[in-house]
Amino acid sequence: xxxxxxxxxxxxxxxxxxxxxxxxxxxxxxxxxxxxxxxxxxxxxxxxxxxxxxxxxxxxxxxxxxxxxxxxxxxxxxxxxxxxxxxxxxxxxxxxxxxxxxxxxxxxxxxxxxxxxxxxxxxxxxxxxxxxxxxxxxxxxxxxxxxxxxxxxxxxxxxxxxxxxxxxxxxxxxxxxxxxxxxxxxxxxxxxxxxxxxxxxxxxxxxxxxxxxxxxxxxxxxxxxxxxxxxxxxxxxxxxxxxxxxxxxxxxxxxxxxxxxxxxxxxxxxxxxxxxxxxxxxx
Numbered sequence: 001x002x003x004x005x006x007x008x009x010x011x012x013x014x015x016x017x018x019x020x021x022x023x024x025x026x027x028x029x030x031x032x033x034x035x036x037x038x039x040x041x042x043x044x045x046x047x048x049x050x051x052x053x054x055x056x057x058x059x060x061x062x063x064x065x066x067x068x069x070x071x072x073x074x075x076x077x078x079x080x081x082x083x084x085x086x087x088x089x090x091x092x093x094x095x096x097x098x099x100x101x102x103x104x105x106x107x108x109x110x111x112x113x114x115x116x117x118x119x120x121x122x123x124x125x126x127x128x129x130x131x132x133x134x135x136x137x138x139x140x141x142x143x144x145x146x147x148x149x150x151x152x153x154x155x156x157x158x159x160x161x162x163x164x165x166x167x168x169x170x171x172x173x174x175x176x177x178x179x180x181x182x183x184x185x186x187x188x189x190x191x192x193x194x195x196x197x198x199x200x201x202x203x204x205x206x207x208x209x210x211x212x213x214x215x216x217x218x219x220x221x222x223x224x225x226x227x228x229x230x231x232x233x234x235x236x237x238x239x240x241x242x243x244x245x246x247x248x249x250x251x252x253x254x255x256x257x258x259x260x261x262x263x264x265x266x267x268x269x270x271x272x273x274x275x276x277x278x279x280x281x282x283x
Contacts, residue, residue, distance in 0.1 A: 001028065004150060005213045014185045014193060024213045027173055029197055031204035033145065035104050054088065060231045061092045061140070064169060064277060068136050069096055071226055071279055073163050076135035080159070082124045083142035087112035090119075097136065102127045105202070125155040133159050138167040144207045153221040157282055166223055166280040171196070173208040175233065175274030176264075192257070211276055223280035233274035 001010045003021035010019040010028065020027045068079070077098050081089050084101025085108055093099050101119040103109030113119040120127045137156050146152045156166050171178065178196055185193035198204040209217070215225045 004028070004207075005217045014182060015190065017199075018197075024216065025173060025210055026213045026217075027208040029199075029204065029206050029208075031197065031199060031206055033147075033203050035202045036106050037202065054086070056232065057088050057140075058092065060169070060275070060277075061089045063231060064089070064138065064140070064167060065093050065096065067227060067277070067279055068093070068138070068165060068167060071281075072136055072165055076161075076164070078134045078161075079136040079138065080128075080134040082137065082139050083145075084109070084112065084117075084119055085140075087115060087117040087119065089138065089140055090117050093138075100134075124152065125159060128159065133161050134164065135161050136165045136167065138169070140169045141171075143168050144170045144205045144209070145203045147206050149207060149217075150221065153218060153223075157222040160282045162282065164282045165226075166218070166282070167277065168214065168218070168280070169231065169275065169277045170214075171205065171208060172210055172230070172233075172272060172274050172276040174210040174272045176268060176271035177233065177261075177274045178208070191253075209276075211278060214276070214278055215280075218278070218280050222283055224283050225278060226281050227277075227279035229277055230273035231275040231277050233268070 001019050002008070003010050003024060003026050005026045006021065006024045008021050008023040010021050010026075012018075013020045013027065017030045018027065019030075079093050079097035079099050081093065081099060081101045084090055084103050085105070087101060090099045090101050090112075099118060101109075101112065101117060102122060102124050103112065103119050104121070104123050106121055109119050109121050137160060143149060143152065153166075160166065173179075177192075181192040181196050184190070194200075196205075197208075211228045215228065219225065
């Protein structure tokens with residue numbers, strides 16, 4: 001495989017499905033998604049996932065909306081949330097913007113729409129109407145799941161108004177927990193590494209970026225980086241439910257990993273976060 005960022009041939013990684021670029025640090029996975037397939041969905045406890053993620057996501061979403069308010073042009077009004085899931089970002093952003101969400105998971109999107117939020121079922125950009133455009137497009141933990149990321153970036157450029165913002169909130173390959181999981185995988189314990197790639201879940205990760213190679217890729221599609229920063233990746237509230245939601249850990253292993261992660265939380269501020277947020281302006 002050739003690196004999508006720099007064109008260098010990728011090397012075999014830590015598993016048969018994993019590859020990495022030694023030139024720019026980009027990592028990829030040959031994992032297949034199975035959204036809306038009953039068997040794949042049964043592996044994920046959506047109730048535990050919601051309990052585990054909600055507090056952290058809502059806190060981070062407030063920071064992202066603040067960035068959008070600060071960096072968007074004064075006349076900006078329309079915001080698109082790609083992969084809006086439970087609608088938490090829509091609820092936060094609609095205080096400032098006219099919002100629209102797209103969600104491919106029919107069950108999750110249906111529950112969000114039932115709460116009165118503006119959600120369309122389907123994938124980006126196919127779910128959009130001809131000529132429909134926006135001032136801000138946001139991918140919250142979504143862009144790393146899209147196999148043809150370059151086509152998605154081209155579609156963002158086409159659907160953004162002049163000077164519009166593209167906001168990407170995604171995992172960081174330079175983050176503390178990701179690097180720790182790679183060390184464990186090299187020692188023979190692959191479970192944490194597979195968990196961070198969301199292997200065997202309905203929508204696994206297929207890309208892992210760090211700020212530099214992400215900016216390098218996005219800039220080639222008609223964007224200029226105007227902000228690059230980090231967001232908290234962990235908090236104690238909801239941690240156990242977040243780890244339990246996949247159903248592939250149970251008993252002593254689950255609680256051992258939970259205790260270990262809980263002990264690291266006070267030290268995390270000394271290391272790079274596992275979540276980055278980058279804002280790009282259409283040029």
